[in-house]
């Protein structure tokens with residue numbers, strides 16, 4: 001059996017008394033695109049941070065290609081597109097500076113960009129169609145352009161894994177199509193991609209597999225199976241059934257009620273650590 005690109009084993013994370021991840025487990029193979037879905041506060045960003053090694057789990061472990069996350073980060077193997085709320089957009093960095101950050105691992109301690117670094121940054125900017133904005137302060141881009149700048153950072157870095165935290169939030173259809181095309185290209189080049197999104201309609205086109213998160217991984221499988229209403233009801237509650245979702249064979253309301261009744265995790269408040 002081959003080593004998974006991402007292995008999350010029984011990872012538990014607390015922020016003080018708040019339980020954000022509760023023995024979450026996930027295994028993702030190389031070159032797959034996996035969509036992470038769950039309601040606000042279900043632990044998606046926390047899972048990304050645990051996979052990045054930015055948060056140390058209270059229990060459980062994360063392995064990237066069989067090694068601790070710190071190794072993959074040191075080697076520039078993981079590209080990270082953070083959720084917009086997690087970025088200081090006032091920071092005095094140009095788009096080019098942000099993308100150049102992806103080259104730090106390739107530079108000496110002086111951090112002086114080489115010709116190869118500059119070429120990699122230009123190429124990445126071109127790939128995300130942001131060359132004309134290279135000298136603009138990062139905060140002065142639109143929502144979709146900001147996301148593309150961070151995708152370019154991962155490309156310049158030569159990342160073999162991309163973690164994208166809600167890259168489609170506040171993004172128009174054109175940027176969404178550009179990002180989707182890029183992610184497909186990256187995956188066909190062997191890049192493993194984990195992407196959180198609330199855009200359930202876009203999921204089947206973009207992703208090979210999907211994960212339903214509610215502090216635990218409730219389900220992991222093909223998007224068309226995970227997106228079945230009775231499964232979404234486990235993670236989101238019944239209101240999703242009123243939406244026009246890309247699913248087949250909508251079960252009778254009684255069947256959904258049964259699923260929801262039998263799923264205690266659904267709307268429980270976070271458990272305190274005791």
Ligand SMILES: Nc1ncnc2c1ncn2[C@@H]1O[C@H](COP(=O)(O)OP(=O)(O)OP(=O)(O)O)[C@@H](O)[C@H]1O
Pocket residue numbers: 015016018019020038039040041042043044045046047083270
């Ligand atoms: N820095 C923090 N300090 C305290 N609690 C936090 C912190 N970050 C997240 N939390 C809490 O941890 C839980 C999981 O948060 P997280 O940001 O991982 O959820 P999410 O699924 O990414 O939500 P969203 O869809 O809103 O981005 C929430 O209850 C949240 O309030």
Ligand SMILES: [Mg+2]
Pocket residue numbers: 044045046083165
């Ligand atoms: Mg989040």
